[in-house]
Each structure stands twice: as C-alpha cells, then as structure tokens.
Amino acid sequence: MRFLLPLLLITQLAVAQGGLGITGHNHVALHVKDIPTSAAFFRDVMGLTPIPVPDNLKTTRAWFDMKNGQMIHLLSGRTSQINHDKNGSHLALFVADIAKSEAFLSAKNIPFHKQVRFDGVTQIYFSDPDGYLWELNEKK
Structure with a gap:
C-alpha cells in the first residue's frame, strides 16, 4: 500500500509526459486477512461487482x-x-x-470522518475490514 500513491503519481506523470507510454490504470491489489470477509465488504458496502476468478485462485x-x-x-x-x-x-x-454515500455509511454503522477540502469538496474517509483507508468525494 505504501507504494500505491507514488505509483499513481508516476502513472499520472508518465501519461502526461509520454514516459513509459502508460495509457491507464488496470487494477489495485490489496493484501487482505480474510477473503470472504473482505469480499463481502467490497460487494455489499462498496457496491462493486465481483469478477469471476479462475478455479485455481478462488480460495486466495x-x-x-x-x-x-x-x-x-x-x-x-x-x-x-x-x-x-x-x-x-x-x-x-x-x-x-x-x-x-454518507447516509449509506451511517445506515450500515460504518464509522467515517467527514471534512471539506480546501476547494470546497466534501470528503468522507472510512476503513475497510483490513484497515485500508478509502476516501469518497464528488467530481466538481
């Protein structure tokens, strides 16, 4: 995770400057303690659609x-x-x-921190079951 933000910055610079020829972002991989617990969170709270995993990887x-x-x-x-x-x-x-989003997190009793960014954008921060921190905000 500590390498993710520098990687995203490098990606943005490479796209802007031609660098490696990167054309976009494919995936973020997160190391989790318990696949079923985290998968339920990403499906039920984050609202993401599961993608089929090859049979030999389903448990991991x-x-x-x-x-x-x-x-x-x-x-x-x-x-x-x-x-x-x-x-x-x-x-x-x-x-x-x-x-x-705030109402949904409140209804699910998921603790969060809400603040207004310097440019007036509201941000909400909350953690997933493994402690990874997620920020939500609206596009201006």
Missing part, C-alpha cells in the same frame, strides 16, 4: 469491477496490521452523490 483471490476497465484485486495472506489515517496513505474514489 477475489476480483471486483470498478468500471472503465479498472479493478480491485484482493489477495489472501495478510498478517500484519494496516495503519492509515486520513493524512496518510489512502485510496480515493468518486461518488455520484456524497450525501447519499
């Missing part, structure tokens, strides 16, 4: 569609604690309606 992987050819891959076997805060490593996603 779960894949989810984020649209536009982007995915999240869950990989089993994490044993160390994930420690993130809203000012550190996190993954940020756009939502259609931040108020509806």
Whole structure:
C-alpha cells in the first residue's frame, strides 16, 4: 500500500509526459486477512461487482469491477496490521452523490470522518475490514 500513491503519481506523470507510454490504470491489489470477509465488504458496502476468478485462485483471490476497465484485486495472506489515517496513505474514489454515500455509511454503522477540502469538496474517509483507508468525494 505504501507504494500505491507514488505509483499513481508516476502513472499520472508518465501519461502526461509520454514516459513509459502508460495509457491507464488496470487494477489495485490489496493484501487482505480474510477473503470472504473482505469480499463481502467490497460487494455489499462498496457496491462493486465481483469478477469471476479462475478455479485455481478462488480460495486466495477475489476480483471486483470498478468500471472503465479498472479493478480491485484482493489477495489472501495478510498478517500484519494496516495503519492509515486520513493524512496518510489512502485510496480515493468518486461518488455520484456524497450525501447519499454518507447516509449509506451511517445506515450500515460504518464509522467515517467527514471534512471539506480546501476547494470546497466534501470528503468522507472510512476503513475497510483490513484497515485500508478509502476516501469518497464528488467530481466538481
């Protein structure tokens, strides 16, 4: 996870400057403690559509569609604690309606932190079952 944000920055620079010839983002892989628990969270809370995993990987992987050819891959076997805060490593996603997202998290009793960014955009931060921190905000 600590390499994810620099990788995303490198991707943005490479696209802007021609660099490696990167044309987009394919997937983010997250190391998780328990595949069924994390898969249920990404399906039921995040609202992502599961993607079929090859039979030989079903016990150690779960894949989810984020649209536009982007995915999240869950990989089993994490044993160390994930420690993130809203000012550190996190993954940020756009939502259609931040108020509806806030209401949904509240209804599910999922703790979150809400703040308004310097440019007036509302941000909501919450953790998944493994402690990875997610940010939600609306496109301006």
